[in-house]
Amino acid sequence: MSAKKAFNTKAKLISNQHISGNNWHALLRVPAIAAKAVPGQFIQVRFSEGIEPLLRRPFSIHGARGADISIMYEVVGTGTRIFSEKKAGETLEVVGPLGNGFDISLSRCKGVEVSILVAGGMGVAPLVFLAQKLSTISSKLETVVLVGGRTREQVLCLNEFRKTGCAVKVSTDDGSSGTRGRVTNLLENALRKIDDPECTMVYACGPKSMLKGVDTVVKKFGIPAQLSLESHMACGIGACLGCVVDTTEGYKRVCKEGPVFNAQELTWGERTE
């Protein structure tokens, strides 16, 4: 995970399509960012020249191919509503790639490496990019993806994950798709079958409650994990301290030292010393 140069540039909107519910997929032509982006990084998008919304909004990079990057987003407020009304051909102001990204080097492992990706809702967005990357790096790597949502409408990107060749398991809170229950139950079942923690890495992105659940499960099994956090952001480039989280080494900025953190360093605001 390392800091990289970010570009403040224009992006041409190639497509902006409704997927399901409040969920959308956008393709942006932005060669400088597409060439540098790694899974787990994000961009900040400005939607308006005026004051509403004033701040850029952060979105994970969902994929990068050639000169283009893709974004998946859920319409939740003013910025994302304006995003959904943008048409192909329009230009957006973007900054990126931002943040550290996932660390995919498991150098201590001598045997078969196992990567377990855990996604909740829109948390699939960066993990598809990660699954694509993992599928290209080693034949000694098995990847399992666990996707959770409240209902089947919130279970996204299953085909995109399957196309990378990984095994995919699904859970929903209401049982409308896959196993009924939390995605952390799927994780617990998967980790019970692991015999070499040194060859295993869990990568997770989703709501804070899910990430805390993942944290509890991986610690129970002694497995390392990288968790991609969300935080309200203002500047997005490390200047305002508006996005900090508490870690064992003090406060860290989600936009700069994150958004991906090792589970071991996160205190969830419950530091004892």
Ligand SMILES: Cc1cc2nc3c(=O)[nH]c(=O)nc-3n(C[C@H](O)[C@H](O)[C@H](O)COP(=O)(O)OP(=O)(O)OC[C@H]3O[C@@H](n4cnc5c(N)ncnc54)[C@H](O)[C@@H]3O)c2cc1C
């Ligand atoms: C590093 C990072 C990556 C992200 N990647 C994605 C992504 O790939 N796809 C996606 O749909 N969303 C993503 N988000 C969340 C996204 O940035 C927010 O949903 C968006 O900024 C909301 O803007 P808005 O103007 O539509 O909503 P607002 O009007 O600003 O807010 C609407 C509601 O959403 C809540 N909200 C807004 N921003 C956040 C946030 N950062 N974290 C938690 N709650 C928030 C507000 O509290 C409010 O309740 C990411 C956030 C971060 C920090």
Ligand code: FES
């Ligand atoms: S959003 Fe300003 S420091 Fe992170």
